[in-house]
Amino acid sequence: MIRFFRFFKSDCDKVEHIRMGRTLESTIFEAVSLLLIIATWVVAVWMYRHAPETIPTHFDFEGNPNSEGSRMVILLIAGLSSILTLGLMACAYMPTYVVNPPTKLKTPRQYILAGRMVRIIALVTGLLFISTILMMGYPESPWPRNLLITTIGVTIAVTIIFTILIARARKA
DSSP: OOOSOTTSOOGGGGOOSOOOOOOHHHHHHHHHHHHHHHHHHHHHHHHHHHSOSEEEEEEOTTSOEEEEEETHHHHHHHHHHHHHHHHHHHHTTSGGGTOOOSSOOOSHHHHHHHHHHHHHHHHHHHHHHHHHHHHHHOTTOHHHHHHHHHHHHHHHHHHHHHHHHHHHGGGO
16 A cells, blocks of 8 residues: 555554445545535636736735735645645545544544545535635635634534544444
8 A cells, every 4th residue: 555644644544445436426426526626616707817916815803804815826825725725635545645634534434434534524625615715706706704603613523524424434
């Protein structure tokens, strides 16, 4: 097994017989993530072409812009989103390097759930970056901010739900 992140070792690394393979579910998640990356770049390029030279780049807790910068930040965020989404999708095949649950991963069911959690978080992360790009282009509109708050809530909910499911699957 190729180990991309050797410095992130956990007790789960000792389980050599559990391998994460490609399934129909993983293929669907990867196809959706690819579509999300394409959508991110379409939105980013469109926003870049139509944005003024100076755009809001930072927002306070209430969503009000409090810092400005170059519109090039839009493309940088799209690139970061692509790298992060693709990286998380790749790491879903080795979830012990990304997920650090309170219980050790011992069963194949726990590994499947951990991989699924990483894939869902990858998709939600892509949505998070799209909402950030939209907030930069439409700082006065409430809907990008609402999308951002929703994606943060979904990320927290997914993490809590899957942590519980992984802990319950230790006996399976």
